[in-house]
Amino acid sequence: GAVVSQHPSRVICKSGTSVKIECRSLDFQATTMFWYRQFPKQSLMLMATSNEGSKATYEQGVEKDKFLINHASLTLSTLTVTSAHPEDSSFYICSASRGGEMDGYTFGSGTRLTVV
Amino acid sequence: QKEVEQDPGPLSVPEGAIVSLNCTYSNSAFQYFMWYRQYSRKGPELLMYTYSSGNKEDGRFTAQVDKSSKYISLFIRDSQPSDSATYLCAMTLSGYSTLTFGKGTMLLVSP
Numbered sequence: 001g002a003v004v005s006q007h008p009s010r011v012i013c014k015s016g017t018s019v020k021i022e023c024r025s026l027d028f029q030a031t032t033m034f035w036y037r038q039f040p041k042q043s044l045m046l047m048a049t050s051n052e053g054s055k056a057t058y059e060q061g062v063e064k065d066k067f068l069i070n071h072a073s074l075t076l077s078t079l080t081v082t083s084a085h086p087e088d089s090s091f092y093i094c095s096a097s098r099g100g101e102m103d104g105y106t107f108g109s110g111t112r113l114t115v116v
Numbered sequence: 117q118k119e120v121e122q123d124p125g126p127l128s129v130p131e132g133a134i135v136s137l138n139c140t141y142s143n144s145a146f147q148y149f150m151w152y153r154q155y156s157r158k159g160p161e162l163l164m165y166t167y168s169s170g171n172k173e174d175g176r177f178t179a180q181v182d183k184s185s186k187y188i189s190l191f192i193r194d195s196q197p198s199d200s201a202t203y204l205c206a207m208t209l210s211g212y213s214t215l216t217f218g219k220g221t222m223l224l225v226s227p
Contacts (some may be wrong), residue, residue: 004159006159020119028134034214034215041124041220041222042162043122043204043217043218043219043220044204044217046215047146049214091157093159093160095159095215097212099158099211099212105150105162105215106162107152107159107160107161109158109159110157110158110159112157
């Protein structure tokens with residue numbers, strides 16, 4: 001089956017620093033990748049949608065200068081949280097889509113970011 | 117009114133019970149419906165998907181969609197402690213659209 005690898009699974013960083021999270025589709029080419037944020041006991045909130053080779057589309061209220069998304073290839077997307085602050089602490093999850101298939105949305109295992 | 121409503125629970129049942137999880141939605145344009153299972157601190161994994169009203173069965177799991185009532189359900193038969201997780205319903209307009217998730221229902225199956 002389709003596998004999406006997300007790294008790191010957990011990261012602690014100091015306030016003001018930047019953190020990069022990688023999302024890779026291991027055995028398929030992802031036409032689209034999605035980045036979500038999830039707070040405790042809350043649902044997944046879509047942050048942005050990215051297609052390979054083009055700029056990401058951010059959801060309303062998501063700061064594009066703070067959450068930099070790069071989708072350089074059909075198998076790799078990265079999310080960089082710049083100048084992180086404690087309020088950015090959350091669970092970040094990526095999803096890769098093969099497009100057109102209902103079972104085509106595969107999620108990574110998530111990254112727990114803690115900013116101290 | 118939120119697009120997708122789902123009771124967050126927790127729902128506690130004894131092992132072997134039949135579990136019913138539900139979501140309602142307001143956007144009649146949703147065409148595809150999915151159920152995901154999410155263990156603590158992990159990404160969601162797809163359990164079932166369907167795009168038509170009616171029932172779809174896969175082992176101990178049955179997904180039910182009633183588009184006229186904008187209501188979907190997931191039934192789990194012979195529930196096991198390993199089923200303890202958060203169950204998220206999700207829906208989308210098409211296979212190329214973003215997913216809209218419910219808040220998730222936490223299920224606890226006790227031995």
